[in-house]
Amino acid sequence: MEVLITGSNRGLGLEWVRQLAGRGETVWAAARHPARAEALQRLAARYPAVHPLAMDVGDEASIAAAVAEIARHTDALDVVINNAGVLPEGETIANLRREDMLTACRVNAIGPMLVVQHTLPLLRRGRRKVIFNVSTMLASLTLKHGRSYYSYSASKAALNMFTRTLAAELRPEGIIAVVVHPGWVRTDMGGPAAPLLPHDSVRGMLALLDGLTLEHSGRFWTWEGKEHPW
Numbered sequence: 001m002e003v004l005i006t007g008s009n010r011g012l013g014l015e016w017v018r019q020l021a022g023r024g025e026t027v028w029a030a031a032r033h034p035a036r037a038e039a040l041q042r043l044a045a046r047y048p049a050v051h052p053l054a055m056d057v058g059d060e061a062s063i064a065a066a067v068a069e070i071a072r073h074t075d076a077l078d079v080v081i082n083n084a085g086v087l088p089e090g091e092t093i094a095n096l097r098r099e100d101m102l103t104a105c106r107v108n109a110i111g112p113m114l115v116v117q118h119t120l121p122l123l124r125r126g127r128r129k130v131i132f133n134v135s136t137m138l139a140s141l142t143l144k145h146g147r148s149y150y151s152y153s154a155s156k157a158a159l160n161m162f163t164r165t166l167a168a169e170l171r172p173e174g175i176i177a178v179v180v181h182p183g184w185v186r187t188d189m190g191g192p193a194a195p196l197l198p199h200d201s202v203r204g205m206l207a208l209l210d211g212l213t214l215e216h217s218g219r220f221w222t223w224e225g226k227e228h229p230w
């Protein structure tokens with residue numbers, strides 16, 4: 001498989017690269033600053049099929065340049081994993097900042113859609129044809145009772161709706177689009193109290209990815225492959 005993953009320099013993204021490369025997949029490992037991404041560069045040195053490349057998902061010119069670079073080397077992508085994300089901390093209605101709301105939307109919702117738009121010609125020629133958008137349980141309207149994470153929750157809820165719409169439009173072409181909650185995972189974002197390790201979350205998401213068919217498209221899944229409430 002040829003896989004593009006965003007935000008691959010740390011956290012869940014880096015673990016995705018490790019597990020995909022470990023089983024012999026070709027990985028286009030996008031990161032904002034790949035030259036400075038030491039752990040990613042070590043994986044690239046170990047696995048020749050790991051290709052670090054620069055992509056800021058908040059910047060469309062950067063997305064276009066990265067996809068053009070991929071297209072110079074391959075004419076097809078099997079899977080696009082929109083993993084990059086940001087979480088503005090400590091928000092209340094009193095201190096909510098316009099810039100944080102916009103950044104969350106730009107990175108968590110709009111960026112993934114632009115990545116899909118730019119990679120679509122490559123995805124159409126792929127064998128698997130999967131768009132795997134990493135969401136969160138905090139985006140669930142049904143489960144949302146907490147008072148925190150305004151920008152993050154709302155931007156990921158937008159990603160959920162974008163993905164559902166996308167799945168409907170691309171279904172006739174056999175392209176699968178899903179949103180997935182990776183669990184509460186011990187990364188910089190998840191923090192040290194998170195019960196799940198990146199290795200186990202990605203192992204679960206990889207099993208889900210491997211089993212995806214058009215039947216699963218347009219739906220919200222957990223890292224364990226169970227349906228998540230919207």
Ligand SMILES: NC(=O)c1ccc[n+]([C@@H]2O[C@H](COP(=O)([O-])OP(=O)(O)OC[C@H]3O[C@@H](n4cnc5c(N)ncnc54)[C@H](OP(=O)(O)O)[C@@H]3O)[C@@H](O)[C@H]2O)c1
Nearest residue numbers: 007011012032056057083084085136184185187188189190
């Ligand atoms: N950890 C959890 O418990 C949890 C739970 C639910 C959902 N998620 C979701 O899982 C995904 C991965 O989270 P994580 O826990 O691995 O978070 P993380 O450790 O904070 O890593 C976030 C990644 O996103 C990248 N990123 C941020 N802004 C970017 C931009 N503008 N362009 C490109 N890359 C950008 C970061 O790159 P830099 O190093 O350059 O900042 C980093 O690689 C996110 O979408 C997150 O919302 C995580």
